Amino acid sequence: MQEVIGVRFKATGRLEYYRPGDEVFRLDEGAICPSDHGLEFGQVALSNIRLPEDLLPDQIPSLVRKATEEDLKTHEENLARAKEAVEFCKIKIAEEGLEMNLVGAEFTFDRSKLIFYFTADHRVDFRKLVRELAQNFHTRIELRQIGVRDQAKLLGGIGPCGQEFCCHRFMRDFDPVSIKMAKTQGLSLNPTKISGICGRLMCCLNYEQEVYQANTKKVPPKGTLVLTEDGQGHVVDRDVLQTRVRVHIYKDDGTGDEKYYSVDAIEILQKRKKGHSKPELWEDMEDHDFVTEGEKKALREEEEADKRDEEEISEEEISRTCSCPCRAQEDAPVEDKGQETLPFQEPYAVKGRVKPKKRRMGRRRRRK
Numbered sequence: 060m061q062e063v064i065g066v067r068f069k070a071t072g073r074l075e076y077y078r079p080g081d082e083v084f085r086l087d088e089g090a091i092c093p094s095d096h097g098l099e100f101g102q103v104a105l106s107n108i109r110l111p112e113d114l115l116p117d118q119i120p121s122l123v124r125k126a127t128e129e130d131l132k133t134h135e136e137n138l139a140r141a142k143e144a145v146e147f148c149k150i151k152i153a154e155e156g157l158e159m160n161l162v163g164a165e166f167t168f169d170r171s172k173l174i175f176y177f178t179a180d181h182r183v184d185f186r187k188l189v190r191e192l193a194q195n196f197h198t199r200i201e202l203r204q205i206g207v208r209d210q211a212k213l214l215g216g217i218g219p220c221g222q223e224f225c226c227h228r229f230m231r232d233f234d235p236v237s238i239k240m241a242k243t244q245g246l247s248l249n250p251t252k253i254s255g256i257c258g259r260l261m262c263c264l265n266y267e268q269e270v271y272q273a274n275t276k277k278v279p280p281k282g283t284l285v286l287t288e289d290g291q292g293h294v295v296d297r298d299v300l301q302t303r304v305r306v307h308i309y310k311d312d313g314t315g316d317e318k319y320y321s322v323d324a325i326e327i328l329q330k331r332k333k334g335h336s337k338p339e340l341w342e343d344m345e346d347h348d349f350v351t352e353g354e355k356k357a358l359r360e361e362e363e364a365d366k367r368d369e370e371e372i373s374e375e376e377i378s379r380t381c382s383c384p385c386r387a388q389e390d391a392p393v394e395d396k397g398q399e400t401l402p403f404q405e406p407y408a409v410k411g412r413v414k415p416k417k418r419r420m421g422r423r424r425r426r427k
Contacts, residue, residue: 061112063119065105066092073229074104078121083107089126089134096174097167100126100134130168137166141173144196148175151191159183162210172199178210208233211257218255225262236260244271245299267300274299277322282331284338286349287320291328291340309340323353 064084065074077092084090084103092101126134144164152159159179166173173196177183185202192200205213208226215227226233241253241264255261279285283294285306292308295317302322307315326349329338341347 060109061115061119062107062109063105063115064090064103064107064122066090066101067104068092068094068099068101073231075101076115076119078119079107080121082122082125084125089131091123091126091130091168093120093123097171098123098169100130100137100168133168137168137170141165144173144175144192147195148188148192151188155188157183157185157188159185159204162205162213166198170198172201174201174203176203176205176210176213178207179204207257208259211255216256218261220263224256230262234262234265236262236264240264240268243268243275271299274302277302278304279322279327279330282337283327284329284331284340285320286326286328286344286347287318287324288349289316289318291344293337321353323356324351326351 062079063076064079066077067074075092075094077090084106086103086106088103090101090103092099141164144166145161148164149161152161158181159177162176162178164173164175173192175192183204189200189202211224212226212230216224218224222228236259238248238260241248241260244264244267246253246264253260253264278297278299279294281294281297285292285294285304287306287308289308290310292306294304295307296305298304298319303319304322304325305317305319306325307317309315328341331337
């Protein structure tokens, strides 16, 4: 367990952990913290708390100090000057005709660095722009090119779900997202429906991927012949997330009906093979015992539990009642007779004296 506090550098930014030292912090209290860019001003979002080391990063830096009234004024001045820097930089970009889109700017707390964030489709030569910015602001200038996902993470916004962007709210790094995830989850492959505001695939597709992969193995595919309490039928649709299937049931009067059933409430008779038609209905089902998949699973679990118990009991009995000479030799104390042990001798073949036979390559010539 380690005592830490959580600090946010932006209102909806991610949480960073720091060591408070001997001081006690309250919520929404200012703090001066070290970061990759330098000193930054942050607000405490999680007061002094002890957390296990498994939930914390490997390296946790220490805080510099609590924020004073002068620090608060400095932070407000930095925000105002950053807005002015953005407007000035946009004018210079338009004058030089650079193909880049300025996203934002920020000062470090000690104003030792001014960072500009921009997006561009191609490589941009901004050496002249950097010189003009350095002459105007008299500090170190850094222009950092970011992608469309980083732009959404920096600016923030509201997603199609009605909540703030996950990348802006809590995500540290972007996890890879592929179109295969949308196929596994049965979503429409329309780009407008599975893409976020940034134009890339939505990061939330990765949240339920493990559940879908696990449930896909349990749910039978379409065309499978199953037996339900209402009769035989074929699977026409499946709900992987809720582990249920929609079955087209064939009644005795020649009519049909479709209904949802849980996977544990049906019995799989025959699965449909790829490239083949649906399996035909089974005949003479009067003598067939209807055993659902849930009952089969329970029986398998009971058999595995009984096997484990039998193995444990057999091991205990052997350890208690074994009277073989090997057990007696293991339990008997070893007497030290003082005999010298002979040095270990390598086998004759290991020493390299026996050469392996060479394999003859090619065909043998016939003798005339």
